[in-house]
Amino acid sequence: MSTIEHEKLTMAQALNRALRDAMLADDSVLMFGEDVGALGGVFRVTDGLNERFGDTRCFDTPLAESGIVGMAVGMAMNGMRPVVEMQFDAFGYPAFEQIVSHVAKMRNRTRGRVHLPMVIRVPFGGGIGGVEHHCDSSEAYYAHTPGLHVVTPATPSDAYTLLRAAIASDDPVVFMEPKKLYWSKEEVALGTDGPGIGTAVVRREGTDATLIAYGPSVPVALEAAEVAAQEGRSLQVVDLRSIVPFDDETVAAAVRSTGRAVVVAESAGFASVSSEIVARVTQRCFHSLAAPIGRVTGFDIPYPPPKLEHFQLPSVDRVLDAVDDLQWEDQ
Amino acid sequence: MTSEDVLGLLPADDPVRLIDADGTKVQGSGSERYELPSDADLLRAYERLVVARRLNDQANALVRQGRLAVYPSSHGQEACQVGAAHVLKQGDWLFPTYRDTVAAVERGVDPVDVLTLLKGDWHSGYDPYETQVAPATTPLATQLPHAVGVAHAARLRGESTVVMALTGDGGTSEGDFHEALNFAAVFKAPVVFFIQNNEYAISVPLARQSAAASLAHKGIGYGVPGQRVDGNDIAAVLAVLGDAVERARRGEGPQLIEAHTYRMQAHTNADDATRYRLDSEVASWVDRDPLTRLEKHLRSRGLMTDETHEQARAAADAVAEHVREGLNRDIEPDARELFAYVYAEQTPQLREQAAQVAEESSREVAGR
Numbered sequence: 001m002s003t004i005e006h007e008k009l010t011m012a013q014a015l016n017r018a019l020r021d022a023m024l025a026d027d028s029v030l031m032f033g034e035d036v037g038a039l040g041g042v043f044r045v046t047d048g049l050n051e052r053f054g055d056t057r058c059f060d061t062p063l064a065e066s067g068i069v070g071m072a073v074g075m076a077m078n079g080m081r082p083v084v085e086m087q088f089d090a091f092g093y094p095a096f097e098q099i100v101s102h103v104a105k106m107r108n109r110t111r112g113r114v115h116l117p118m119v120i121r122v123p124f125g126g127g128i129g130g131v132e133h134h135c136d137s138s139e140a141y142y143a144h145t146p147g148l149h150v151v152t153p154a155t156p157s158d159a160y161t162l163l164r165a166a167i168a169s170d171d172p173v174v175f176m177e178p179k180k181l182y183w184s185k186e187e188v189a190l191g192t193d194g195p196g197i198g199t200a201v202v203r204r205e206g207t208d209a210t211l212i213a214y215g216p217s218v219p220v221a222l223e224a225a226e227v228a229a230q231e232g233r234s235l236q237v238v239d240l241r242s243i244v245p246f247d248d249e250t251v252a253a254a255v256r257s258t259g260r261a262v263v264v265a266e267s268a269g270f271a272s273v274s275s276e277i278v279a280r281v282t283q284r285c286f287h288s289l290a291a292p293i294g295r296v297t298g299f300d301i302p303y304p305p306p307k308l309e310h311f312q313l314p315s316v317d318r319v320l321d322a323v324d325d326l327q328w329e330d331q
Numbered sequence: 332m333t334s335e336d337v338l339g340l341l342p343a344d345d346p347v348r349l350i351d352a353d354g355t356k357v358q359g360s361g362s363e364r365y366e367l368p369s370d371a372d373l374l375r376a377y378e379r380l381v382v383a384r385r386l387n388d389q390a391n392a393l394v395r396q397g398r399l400a401v402y403p404s405s406h407g408q409e410a411c412q413v414g415a416a417h418v419l420k421q422g423d424w425l426f427p428t429y430r431d432t433v434a435a436v437e438r439g440v441d442p443v444d445v446l447t448l449l450k451g452d453w454h455s456g457y458d459p460y461e462t463q464v465a466p467a468t469t470p471l472a473t474q475l476p477h478a479v480g481v482a483h484a485a486r487l488r489g490e491s492t493v494v495m496a497l498t499g500d501g502g503t504s505e506g507d508f509h510e511a512l513n514f515a516a517v518f519k520a521p522v523v524f525f526i527q528n529n530e531y532a533i534s535v536p537l538a539r540q541s542a543a544a545s546l547a548h549k550g551i552g553y554g555v556p557g558q559r560v561d562g563n564d565i566a567a568v569l570a571v572l573g574d575a576v577e578r579a580r581r582g583e584g585p586q587l588i589e590a591h592t593y594r595m596q597a598h599t600n601a602d603d604a605t606r607y608r609l610d611s612e613v614a615s616w617v618d619r620d621p622l623t624r625l626e627k628h629l630r631s632r633g634l635m636t637d638e639t640h641e642q643a644r645a646a647a648d649a650v651a652e653h654v655r656e657g658l659n660r661d662i663e664p665d666a667r668e669l670f671a672y673v674y675a676e677q678t679p680q681l682r683e684q685a686a687q688v689a690e691e692s693s694r695e696v697a698g699r
Contacts, residue, residue, distance in 0.1 A: 056487050062517055067476050067510030074480020077465070079488070082480075094506075101470050102477070109454040109466055112672040146673055170675045198678070245678035 004191040012182040014156040015045045018163035023053055029167055031058040033068055033085035042087055043123060043182055065095040073102050076116040089124040090133035103172045104147030119166045119173045125216040125266050127180035127313055129306040136303055137267030142174040143243045149197055150243040152176035154218035156186045158241055161194030178216035200247035202254055206236030209260035209323055212277055214240035217264040217314055224319035243273055252284040260326040262294040264314050269297030291327035340556045342547035346591045347571050348561040352619050354627025365570035370634055376565045378643040380622045383409040383433045385647035389654050394600045398658045400451045403430040407595030410621035411527045413437055414568030415495050418576045424463045424494040426478045431497050438464045443657030472502040475511030482520040493579045494522045501532025503546050516553045521579035524587045529594035534607040550587035562590025563621040666692055
């Protein structure tokens with residue numbers, strides 16, 4: 001029987017361990033990007049990797065995101081499993097053409113002959129007092145592009161197993177890391193057995209309504225459920241973990257069990273992942289719904305400066321207000 | 332780096348030329364630095380140029396017949412196409428663009444498979460790993476960082492692979508061109524960046540594309556040596572690219588080569604070149620044609636026999652017939668193909684959508 005190591009880690013440390021363990025397990029796994037070498041990344045996710053694996057396995061590149069992703073495409077074409085870091089969400093935009101036109105399409109274009117086992121790590125979201133370009137929720141851009149997997153962990157344990165799964169995937173994965181949760185801590189099982197890409201999880205059982213959240217919004221949803229419980233209302237919380245593929249089965253089953261739902265997400269609500277969730281769940285659960293599905297999202301504005309960001313982020317109060325609006329008259 | 336080192340990165344003042352437009356061997360113009368290819372190589376190049384010209388003609392004809400949707404012809408640029416492919420060894424990679432059908436064919440890809448995209452079928456009809464020819468890219472210069480990645484991965488494994496990355500004059504304005512040159516230089520990646528400067532990016536002339544002394548001068552800013560070559564002189568193209576490939580293989584890092592050539596035909600058959608350039612300008616390039624130039628040279632040296640001529644024509648006939656036959660064949664489109672290769676494993680959503688299309692198709696069949 002194999003024994004799996006357990007350690008109390010922050011999400012940033014769990015990601016670091018996932019990278020280290022993947023690099024130990026497979027020589028073709030490489031990590032590169034801006035400041036990921038000697039510095040260990042601006043969030044220290046690559047801490048110690050350059051020292052341990054040398055400059056051929058974990059290295060700094062020139063400051064050019066399209067070049068970074070483009071080079072990763074070539075390396076993935078030629079036998080490597082590159083992991084690259086876009087330092088902040090909005091710094092990934094220069095690489096957008098590479099991601100959309102090549103990373104996402106290479107397998108389809110070549111009828112499966114060329115595949116790109118690569119991971120694009122994107123620290124995303126707000127709530128850290130960051131200035132413009134450092135707090136964007138860019139997941140919808142990637143989720144809208146067929147050919148990419150898009151995942152986002154909400155706990156250190158999921159961060160570890162999902163990143164291991166992303167590196168092992170033969171398809172490109174956009175790995176969205178909620179910056180706000182980098183310092184959250186828990187006991188992490190350091191094994192590769194765990195949820196695969198494409199599986200959502202019920203984080204908290206509940207009977208009155210379902211909160212659907214992902215990444216940085218999961219702790220907000222959990223806290224709202226805790227407060228609601230004290231007020232006598234039982235809220236279930238679903239953590240998507242994987243945006244693409246989307247786990248329709250788990251999400252729809254959860255909503256059917258309660259008959260009411262609120263989607264919680266940081267990004268601007270218009271034409272977003274949250275809109276997609278509402279559309280999918282409505283279509284699948286219409287006859288089980290007692291009320292239209294509610295949404296708590298960011299406003300449709302450019303991400304505001306730190307002093308104003310608390311207005312933009314979904315709060316426990318806003319989530320509870322949205323739950324209150326779910327037409328409880330029949331109860 | 333001293334000024335002298337920087338000067339070492341500079342291309343020649345004039346494009347390197349080994350054979351003049353009248354077919355005579357050149358004195359000067361870099362001819363002292365590069366050797367004329369062997370007689371055997373020149374005779375082989377002649378045959379390949381004849382085949383290349385015929386392939387361009389045949390593809391154009393297939394557009395007129397409606398068998399191809401569009402064809403970006405390399406008519407006039409065949410020396411660049413043939414040269415870029417023939418300086419590579421087995422195991423080397425070629426990264427072509429949409430105008431480089433001939434180069435891909437010269438690397439060994441079946442022309443019918445290269446043309447699937449232009450026929451309106453799936454993009455890449457060939458396995459890129461069989462010939463080490465990447466799928467041709469349509470967005471400009473985006474393939475250049477890929478070339479750097481392929482080269483760097485090979486170098487990390489200690490392989491002696493060289494990557495030939497093709498682009499045009501318009502492509503040198505794209506950010507990816509600059510990022511790729513910079514990355515290749517920093518990582519000393521064995522990449523030969525080969526610009527076919529054919530004077531036009533669709534309708535935009537070179538003067539509106541760049542104010543640089545030459546496109547080969549762009550290497551200096553990245554520490555990449557540049558060279559210019561007469562792109563209509565196959566001897567010079569083979570010599571200059573061959574030298575660059577061997578330097579890259581020896582670990583000297585990337586090189587930037589600019590070929591001066593001319594796009595004799597419109598951008599594609601959908602374009603009207605008379606709106607932006609004069610017929611007299613096009614006519615002025617006829618005398619510099621790469622095929623007639625080499626033929627004159629071979630004749631002047633008594634190397635050209637009726638047999639050489641006949642053999643080249645037969646090879647061209649065979650390729651043209653193969654292309655006609657391949658592209659005149661209709662293949663019934665299969666809707667399942669839409670969903671088969673988006674991911675390694677179909678997502679639940681794609682399974683649903685594939686089932687929907689299958690159901691629609693079965694209804695159509697039943698209703699007929």
